[in-house]
Amino acid sequence: MSKPAITVNNLTIGYDQKVVCENMNFDIRQGELTCLMGKNGAGKSTLLKTVSGLLPAIGGDIRLFGKSMKEYGRNELSKTVAVVLTQRISVDFMTAMEITCMGRYPHTGFMGRLSQHDKKIALSSLEQTGAAELAHRLFSTLSDGEKQKVLIARAIAQEPKVLLLDEPTTHLDIKHKLEIMELLNRLAKEKNISVVLTLHELDLAVKACQHIIAVKDGKVVYDGTPEAMEKEDTVNRLFDMSPGRFSYVTGSVELPVGSSEDIFIVACSGTGVSLYRQFAKRRAGFSTGILVESDCDYPVALSMGANIFAVKPFTEAKEAKEKAMACIDKAKTVIDTGFTIHEQAKGNKELILYALSRNIRIVTFRKKEEFEKEFGKAQVLYIENEVDFDRIFE
Amino acid sequence: MSKKKVQKSSGKKAFLLYAVGILLLLAVTVAAVSIGSVKIPPKEIFRTLFFEAKEQIVTYDRDHFEDISLEGATGIVVVHEEMGSMEIEPGLFENIDLQDEGYTSVTVVYGEEDDSLHRDILFDIRLPRAAASLLGGAALAVAGLLLQIFFRNPIVDPYVLGISNGSTFIAALFILAGLRLGIFGTGPFGRFFAAFFGAMAVMAVVLLFALRVKQATTLLVIGIMIGYFCSAGTGFLMTFADKEAVKGFVVYSMGSFSGFVWEEVWMLAIICFLSFFGSLLIGKQLNAFLLGEDYAKSLGVNLRLFRVIIILLSGVLTAAVTAFAGPVAFIGLAVPHIVMLLFKSSDSRILLPGCILYGACITAVCDILARSVFSPRDLALSTVTSVFGVPIVIHMIMKNRSNA
Structure with missing residues (x-):
């Protein structure tokens, strides 16, 4: 556990x-990624702007490295804290390098003339963000995505000890999102x-940050x-969601999708996931079982709010x-996802036999x-490709 | 990556463009001096500009028309507010109706040759007017650039803060309602002081708001509103003023550099050069504003202070030009864009000298056109600048649309 860079008291x-x-x-x-989480309008950006000194605090105290922010001079603060904001930058004739060099502002003299040292730091900032x-x-x-990298390079060129980013991954494709987080x-x-950053991607927050x-x-x-x-x-x-919605x-x-007892899907070992999603897109509810809680079917069905019959891994399914039987x-249709018949899935085989x-x-x-x-000879509907899928609902 | 826009050695390119600008400035000045209703051969212009003339010349202004002596006169030049300057044979002088209010001065040459007559035209009419148009153009372009950077809005011009409307309003009070401001009203600078005072008053109001509002764009709306308010006042005055005064006022409000005297030029020059110097000093902060006020603040810029400085500089420049020459349209809007496209840079430290040079040249060229195309009648300068500026602005807006 490293030293605190920012201490917020009664803010x-x-x-x-x-x-x-x-x-x-x-x-x-220090040395950690901290994510500010919350709904739209909860105050994430306000908090970020306050901690960066763009917005005055109404009350309380922010200490940066043990010193109150109020005691920092403008220039000193800008050498400590750098920001990447959401607002779009529209300049017609500025190169990525010139934008990055703007980060050297607090380090340059009265006329803002860049020294060789300043240019070297700007270039190395671009290299670090992969934007050289x-x-x-x-x-x-x-x-x-390229703009975001350049703006982060600009912030690094400021040589800050604290980097604050407001939604740095918004509007980026998945590859760039990962690159930025990395x-x-x-x-x-x-x-x-x-x-310190705000994110709307919950998965990135959980996967990439050390502190939430x-x-x-309020x-x-x-x-x-x-x-x-x-x-x-x-x-x-x-986010005011029922338990299990976020997995x-x-x-x-x-x-x-909600639960429905008309359709029962017999699934396990991940065979249910894509089927569940097709049901969800048709807004058709279902019941499903017997799921092992460690299988990936389970969190998906739980997140959809389906009616689930589940067992803990390596326990009896009796x-x-x-209950599933x-x-x-009461069900009108039972669906067999084609799971592998093995020892753990024995209960599921019995369910189909029971339905027969x-x-x-x-x-x-x-x-x-x-x-x-x-299962022996029986009158069942075989679905061999996507096109046949609608026949489930006939 | 087929459309790679690479910027090469912008420094060298900028210096080349400055050199071109300076040459253009000299060419425009020579053109402004040579072109006019009185034809003066180039050889003579050169001689009169650089060598002393031997002849005696006497200039009589409006208050001394009774003292005009024609004994030994070889040439006469009369200056009329609307018609400009005219050379007249001494024998025909008595046909001129000096009682007409429009005549401002009469210059009489005594001696063999009419060198000194031409010298008078060059030095007292054409040169001050050329200098004024050069200075005024540079001032408007710089004021426009400052505000365009400050508001991060490409279609902002120096008049957006209502400064010219304030200036026009007080000028209207002066011209139409006969308002006199204490001791200033009686001197030759009466109208100037009135207009300048109006501009400064509006600027003070805008500055008060600048200290209070959070967003620069709010300031833009406030400026426009104050502008409308002043225009309303001007409109009210025009309704009740008499016809002749309204005509004079309309001519003023369309902008013109005619009738500038050296004292006015010097005054304009001092104001301009101080403001240009000030603008160059804040180049670093101006660049920080390019990224927006939040980024500027996070870089350590004192937002309040520089808001005030930027508004003050652009306001004083606009006020000075407007007070002397009336509101000249489009220069402050179009020139910063032309310079930006020319220099392919957004760096204010590169653009400011560019705006000074090219703003001066473009305005002087427009002024030459204004007074020569329908010579001896002067066109209002704004009519020329608008014809010149409108296509540029439309082009820019269309280009921005396709970019966005």
Whole structure:
């Protein structure tokens, strides 16, 4: 655990006299990525702007490296804190290098003349962000991802000890999102600077950051590691979602379907995931089982809010099986996803046999010979390709 | 990456463009001096500009028309506010109706040759006017550049803060309602002081808001509103003023560099050069504003202070030009863009000298056209600058659309 770079004491933030968040207390450490989390309008950007000194605090105190921010001079503060903001920059004739050199502002003299040293630092900042080959391109001709790298290079050129970024990954494709997060992580480690950012991508926050601070209803509601968030189910509470909606395993959410007892999907070992999603897109509810909680079917079905029959891994499925059978009794259609028949999936095989015995309509994704080998000859609907999918609902 | 826009050695290119600008400046000055209704051969221009004339000349202004003596006169030049200067045979002088308010001065040459007559035209009419148009153009271009950078808005011009409307309003009070401001009103600079005072008053109001508002764009709206308010006042005055005065006022409000005297030129020059110097000193901060006020603040710029400085510099430049020459359209809007496209740079430290040089040249050329195309009638300068500026601005807006 490293030293705190920023210490926030009893801080109240907001615009003019309109309070957005109050009574905030937290530390931000050096060499770590800290993510500010919260709904739109919860005050993430306000907090970021206050900590960077762009917005005056309404009350309380922000200490940077043990010294109150109020005691920092303008120039001293800009050598300590650098920002990357969301606002678009529209300059017609500035190269990436010139933009990066703007970061040297607090280090240059009265007329802002750049020394060889300044230029070297700007160039090395571009190299660190992987934007060195863009140096002589005009900023206005760059793509969003390239622009973001140049803006981060500009901030690094400022040689700050704290780097604050407001939604640095928004509008970027998935490749650039990863590159930016990797870059920030590396900067935090190599330069031992503290990186504070806001993110809308929950998965990136959980996967790439060491520290999460969550704000809701004008208060800090979480301050700790992303790993410990799961225990209190912080993400779902933060975004007012029912438990299980955000899956810490997949790091994402699914479209909600709700439960329905008309259709029962017999799945396990990940065979259900794509089928569940097709149901979700058709807004068709379903029941499913018997899922092993360690399989990936489980978090997906849970996130959708389906009716689930599940067992803990390596335990007997007896009780779940009985409940599932009761559910199958009421179902109009039972779907066999074509899971591998093995020891753990024994209960699932029994469910299909049970459905056959009760004369319930069965739809299967297996080949005919395979199905007949496992379950014997029966009147079932075979689905062999995507086009046939609608026949489930006939 | 097929469309790689690479910028090469911008420093060298900038110096080349400065050199071209300086040469252009000299050429335009020579043209401004040579072109006019009185034909003066180039050899004579050279001789009169650089060598002393031997002949006696006497210039009589409006208050001394009774004292004109024609004994031994070989040439006469009369100056009329609207018609410009005219050379007249001494024998025909009595046909001139000096009672007409429009005649401002009569210059009589006594001696063998009419060198000194031409010398008078060159030195007292054409040169001051050329100098004024050069200075005024440079001032408007710099004021426009400062505000375009400050507001990060390409279609902002020096008049956007309502400064010219304030100036015109007080000038209207002066011209139409006969307002006199204490001791200043009686001197030759009466109208100038009135107009300058109006501009400064509006600027003071804008500055008060500049200290309070959070966003620069809010200031833009406030400036435009104050401008409308002053225009309303001007409109009110025009409704109740008499016809002749309104005509004079309309001519003033369309902008012109005619009738400049050396005292006015010197005054304009001092104001301009001080402001240009000030603008060059804040190049570093101006560049920080290019990224927006938030980034500028995070780089350590004292936002309030530089807001005030930028508004003050652009305001004083605009006020001085407007007070002397009336509102001249489009120079402050179009020249910064032309310079930016020419220099292919957004660096204010490169663009400022460019705006001074090219703003001066372009305005002087427009002024030459204004007074020579329909000679001896002067066109209002804004009509020429608008014809010249409108296509450029439309081109720019269309180009921005396709970029966005």
